[in-house]
Amino acid sequence: MSRIGFIGTGHIAAPIARFLAAKGHEIAVTERNASVSAELKAELDVVVANPQAVLDASDIVFLCLRPQIAPEVLEQLNFRSDQQIVSVMAAVSADQLAALCAPASDFVQTIPLGFLQQGGCPLAAFGNDALLAELFEPENPVVKVSNEAALNAHFAVCAMVPGLLDVLATGAEWLAEQTGDADASEFYTTQLLSGFLHTMQTGQAGRLAEERDALATDGTLSLQMTQALHAGNAHDALRSALQAIGNRLETD
Numbered sequence: 001m002s003r004i005g006f007i008g009t010g011h012i013a014a015p016i017a018r019f020l021a022a023k024g025h026e027i028a029v030t031e032r033n034a035s036v037s038a039e040l041k042a043e044l045d046v047v048v049a050n051p052q053a054v055l056d057a058s059d060i061v062f063l064c065l066r067p068q069i070a071p072e073v074l075e076q077l078n079f080r081s082d083q084q085i086v087s088v089m090a091a092v093s094a095d096q097l098a099a100l101c102a103p104a105s106d107f108v109q110t111i112p113l114g115f116l117q118q119g120g121c122p123l124a125a126f127g128n129d130a131l132l133a134e135l136f137e138p139e140n141p142v143v144k145v146s147n148e149a150a151l152n153a154h155f156a157v158c159a160m161v162p163g164l165l166d167v168l169a170t171g172a173e174w175l176a177e178q179t180g181d182a183d184a185s186e187f188y189t190t191q192l193l194s195g196f197l198h199t200m201q202t203g204q205a206g207r208l209a210e211e212r213d214a215l216a217t218d219g220t221l222s223l224q225m226t227q228a229l230h231a232g233n234a235h236d237a238l239r240s241a242l243q244a245i246g247n248r249l250e251t252d
């Protein structure tokens with residue numbers, strides 16, 4: 001059991017706190033966002049306190065602030081050299097973290113999504129990946145990355161999730177226009193993709209292309225779809241978006 005604190009108690013901190021509380025860790029969170037911290041207190045009996053008090057009560061500290069306010073909040077706090085720091089913040093570099101959290105020197109940067117609470121979320125990890133594995137495995141597999149550029153590239157791919165949800169929403173809307181049943185259309189579209197991905201083997205290069213090729217054979221509707229998306233430059237748009245996000249993280 002560890003004493004774990006959260007600086008910034010918003011959208012992503014809440015499911016992480018729930019997961020870790022269920023594992024028996026002692027959790028302290030900062031008050032803002034007041035409604036989220038009050039919910040966590042009512043539900044999990046976490047300690048709610050000001051940022052320095054949370055820090056003082058914690059051995060492991062999750063930094064869950066928006067990147068633009070992180071410097072002004074963190075530079076006012078006194079970290080300890082024995083604290084382990086987990087940052088989930090996009091666009092706050094390892095060098096910035098080291099300067100803002102000194103004398104703490106044990107860091108890991110990662111990219112959770114809220115469904116980690118239920119398990120199955122891969123956690124890209126730059127830094128102390130063993131700490132993340134201790135906290136989140138076996139439910140959530142830790143994917144070690146060896147440098148910050150690689151971590152930033154994982155951030156870009158993580159942003160594909162809302163990008164692809166948007167594409168699926170367009171497909172579901174189109175289906176509803178044909179059928180007149182928006183709920184059934186959304187159910188069909190979502191279940192089709194989630195069911196397919198859920199049963200697909202993961203972890204082997206080329207597997208996605210193999211699954212595509214098994215469906216998109218000569219004369220099929222599937223091949224018509226994959227070719228049309230290439231012809232419409234959908235893949236170029238995706239690559240440009242990934243590159244632009246990567247560039248933004250490099251220069252922020």
Ligand SMILES: NC(=O)C1=CN([C@@H]2O[C@H](COP(=O)(O)OP(=O)(O)OC[C@H]3O[C@@H](n4cnc5c(N)ncnc54)[C@H](OP(=O)(O)O)[C@@H]3O)[C@@H](O)[C@H]2O)C=CC1
Nearest residue numbers: 008009010011012032033064065066067073088089090112
């Ligand atoms: N959302 C997601 O799915 C993911 C987010 N991230 C990263 O997590 C970080 C947080 O994102 P997210 O949770 O979505 O953002 P939120 O805005 O939901 O959370 C940020 C939290 O910080 C609080 N805060 C603001 N100012 C202070 C302060 N001075 N002292 C203490 N707390 C303060 C906010 O409170 P208030 O609302 O009162 O301002 C809020 O609770 C970002 O850096 C993002 O890159 C990473 C992976 C996924």
Ligand SMILES: O=C(O)[C@@H]1CCC=N1
Nearest residue numbers: 090111112155158159
């Ligand atoms: O979109 C964002 O900025 C954050 C980082 C990864 C997921 N959400």
